[in-house]
Amino acid sequence: MTNIKQFYSLILLLSLLGLSCKQITKSVDETFHPNDSLVKKYNKENRVGSEGEYTGTTKTTTTTSTQHYQEKFVVINGDTVKTPELQDKAKELFHDLEQLKQKQTPAGSKEIQKRVNEFLKDMNLAQPGSKNSNTEKPATKVRKGMLSASQLAQSEEKLRQLPQYRDREIVLYESVHFYEDGSIKLALQHPENPKYVDAYQYKDGYWSEPKPVQARNIERRTFPLSKINFADAQKVIQIYNDKAAQVEGAKPTTTAYISIWDNGMRWFPSTISGSRKRYDIQFNNDGTLKRFRQE
Structure with a gap:
């Protein structure tokens, strides 16, 4: 019964009679070889004539989906189609389907599916088994990239504005990682108890809630923000990437991090490895180049 309704719902849509469109999602054989008695019953209940026409009272409706019905034209998926044109094509489609259905052969079923797809494409309707390009678009993984210098500065200012650290000195613990997806991970000495450390993550413009971590050597692994x-x-x-471009076989970096030890800090990565040579690269605290030499 479901397959029959799908078939005739399509025909009624094509005849512009205000009924909703249901795409053909079952197999062609099941869709176009219904039980005759069920077809007659469905035709009687839904006032469908022998040529697929609607024999009841026609009502004009307006929907908020991709089909909008008006008096002289129809807007389908953003394209305006004249009512007479769509009616003629719908009648032609119905006639072709009836002839193909009578063949009762696998080849006929394939031809039916092909004919329906051609019509749907011509009318800018989603084809069976496909997604409507205007309502559903495939998920695309967006690679945001590392934050810009201004965005990094903004993230630092937001860290200073955390309620628990306002008017307090912020002390970093162990490391600060800047990732290519725009996130930042770090740990801070607890604002009330200096023996505790909490981890934070910056993502999509916000700092996370603190998460307690097991810390050790706190005295040697802290550095003021x-x-x-x-x-x-x-x-x-x-x-780093400018220097890597000068080394055969070396790859650029998309991340950076700060390591903290003995109340000092050091930027990483600190080596550039090529296919034939390896270089040591070091930076000053402000990110400028301190040393670059072959190992």
Whole structure:
């Protein structure tokens, strides 16, 4: 019964009689070889004539989907189609389908499917088994890339504005990682208890809630935020990639991070490996080049 309704719902749409369109999602054989008694019953209940015409009272409706019915034309998926033109093509389609259906052969079924697809494409309707390009678009994975210098500075300012750290010195613990997806991960010494450390992540413009971590050697692995500029990460990446371009077989970097030890900091990556040579590269705290030499 479902297959029969799908078939005749399509025909009624094509005749512009205000009934909703249902795409053909079942097999061609099942769709176009219904039980005769069920067809007659459905025709009687829905007032469908022998030529597929609607024999009841026609009502004009307006929907908010991709089909909008008006008096002299129809807007389908953003394209305006004249009513007489669509009616003629619908009548032609119905006639072709009736002839093909009478063949009762696998080849006829394939030809039916082909004919329906041609009509749907011509009328800018979604074909069976496909998604409507105007309502459903395939998910595309967007690669945001590392934050710009201004965005990095903004993330740093938002960190300073966290309620628990307002009017307090912020002390970084162990490391700060700047990732190619635009996120930042770091850990901070607890604002109330200096023996505790909490982890934070910056993503989509916001800092996460603190998550407690097991910390050790806190005294040797802390560094004040006031002596670091997040925007310098862009300098490090730019300089690193400029030098890597001069080394045969070396690959550029898309990330950078700060390592903290003995109350000092160091930028990474610190080596450039080519196909034949390897180089040591070091940066000053402000992200400028300190040393570049072959190992």
